[in-house]
Amino acid sequence: MKTQVGIIGGGPAGLLLSQLLYVNGIESVVLEKHSREHVLGRIRAGLLERGTVQMLQQAGVAASLNKNGLEHDGVELVYKGRNCRIDFFELTGSKMTIYGQTEVTRDLYQAREKTGGRILHKATDVTLAGIDTERPKIQFHHDGQAKTLDCDFVIGCDGYHGVSRAAIPSKVKREYQSSFPFAWLGVLSETPPVSEELIYAYHQRGFALCSMRSKTRSRYYIQVPLDARVDHWPDDRFWSELNTRLPSEAARNLITGPSIEKSIAPLRSFVCEPMRWNSLFLAGDAAHIVPPTGAKGLNLAVSDVRYLSQALSEFYQNKATEGLDNYSQRALDRVWKASRFSWSMTRLLHDFYEDGSAFSNRIREAEFEYLATSQAARMSFAESYVGLPY
Numbered sequence: 111m112k113t114q115v116g117i118i119g120g121g122p123a124g125l126l127l128s129q130l131l132y133v134n135g136i137e138s139v140v141l142e143k144h145s146r147e148h149v150l151g152r153i154r155a156g157l158l159e160r161g162t163v164q165m166l167q168q169a170g171v172a173a174s175l176n177k178n179g180l181e182h183d184g185v186e187l188v189y190k191g192r193n194c195r196i197d198f199f200e201l202t203g204s205k206m207t208i209y210g211q212t213e214v215t216r217d218l219y220q221a222r223e224k225t226g227g228r229i230l231h232k233a234t235d236v237t238l239a240g241i242d243t244e245r246p247k248i249q250f251h252h253d254g255q256a257k258t259l260d261c262d263f264v265i266g267c268d269g270y271h272g273v274s275r276a277a278i279p280s281k282v283k284r285e286y287q288s289s290f291p292f293a294w295l296g297v298l299s300e301t302p303p304v305s306e307e308l309i310y311a312y313h314q315r316g317f318a319l320c321s322m323r324s325k326t327r328s329r330y331y332i333q334v335p336l337d338a339r340v341d342h343w344p345d346d347r348f349w350s351e352l353n354t355r356l357p358s359e360a361a362r363n364l365i366t367g368p369s370i371e372k373s374i375a376p377l378r379s380f381v382c383e384p385m386r387w388n389s390l391f392l393a394g395d396a397a398h399i400v401p402p403t404g405a406k407g408l409n410l411a412v413s414d415v416r417y418l419s420q421a422l423s424e425f426y427q428n429k430a431t432e433g434l435d436n437y438s439q440r441a442l443d444r445v446w447k448a449s450r451f452s453w454s455m456t457r458l459l460h461d462f463y464e465d466g467s468a469f470s471n472r473i474r475e476a477e478f479e480y481l482a483t484s485q486a487a488r489m490s491f492a493e494s495y496v497g498l499p500y
């Protein structure tokens with residue numbers, strides 16, 4: 111088999127890249143380890159920056175997003191029951207859109223299907239060969255046969271556990287990571303949200319987040335210890351704990367119901383440098399992970415794909431290599447700034463279960479006080495929350 115761009119991984123990064131390349135007249139093949147149902151069964155964050163919405167529009171996959179996405183102008187931060195609203199629209203002129211990652215992925219699959227996109231599901235034993243040459247190959251098994259895909263470039267969109275990043279030799283690769291001593295327990299329920307805007311709350315018992323997928327479907331999270339287990343958190347226990355951690359008005363508005371999804375995910379930050387090695391380019395979770403606070407994961411994957419699709423289009427249109435050569439540096443610049451924001455928002459809002467944390471608690475209190483009383487502080491928060499410019 112032969113194509114121009116070989117893409118490993120059919121999550122949002124790989125699918126969006128293949129769709130944008132198609133729009134620009136470039137051929138690609140996506141190799142995805144799992145079935146389409148499996149990929150669509152994953153529940154992830156659902157908060158899109160304006161730049162992400164624009165990219166999905168440019169890719170021609172935004173009909174449902176334009177119709178069903180909920181636009182938000184602001185967000186509530188709560189510290190021990192006291193609210194601080196950040197009106198990010200007034201501060202930055204940008205809105206955020208609530209639209210689930212599952213729906214983004216479904217829209218991308220549908221678009222690729224309509225336009226004859228080649229996506230091979232259940233492609234296993236993927237290995238990369240010749241990525242230090244201009245004739246790289248991807249070897250894999252599909253439909254019980256060993257196959258080879260010859261391409262000009264290999265793009266690793268295969269998430270944190272994929273094989274692409276491992277193909278960059280350790281002597282040129284540097285990985286940075288930091289783990290947090292807690293996890294998030296998330297619940298999806300067919301109940302109306304407690305408020306029109308998102309609420310991020312710090313409470314002595316731990317963080318809580320009220321988010322949503324639509325006017326009738328809510329998404330809630332609470333901070334739990336790393337060893338927490340879903341089966342120890344029946345719905346009643348979850349609702350009662352969430353209720354305790356919310357400010358009184360939100361708690362009064364909380365409508366509970368059976369959970370339709372419940373899962374626990376640990377929080378960590380991770381960045382791999384560089385994001386390109388010869389013919390191999392990394393994008394999305396394959397190169398970086400952010401904690402979910404602020405929902406930057408999908409938005410960063412989309413900004414990587416934006417830089418990469420532009421660079422590949424310039425290459426195929428007029429043999430220009432500048433965009434490809436600058437890709438790693440450009441992408442990493444935005445990745446590090448978003449990692450800084452996600453990390454500091456996580457520190458601000460969570461209990462770190464530290465002994466003798468009196469000092470860090472006072473620092474947190476001072477930071478909330480600063481946000482509540484300084485427009486400059488709110489502006490800085492808002493600028494990162496809505497997404498830094500590309």
Ligand code: APR
Binds near residue numbers: 144236271395407409
């Ligand atoms: N071969 C083929 N496909 C693979 C392999 C492999 N060896 N390893 C992983 N994959 C696939 C996974 O099955 C998955 O579908 O790569 C895909 C990676 O998708 P995501 O993990 O969703 O990553 P990405 O597309 O970068 O999206 C980033 O999704 O994970 C969230 O928080 C993240 O919101 C962010 C966004």
Ligand code: PHB
Binds near residue numbers: 402
């Ligand atoms: C979500 O809706 O899943 C969500 C929203 C905001 C976040 C994280 C997750 O910061």
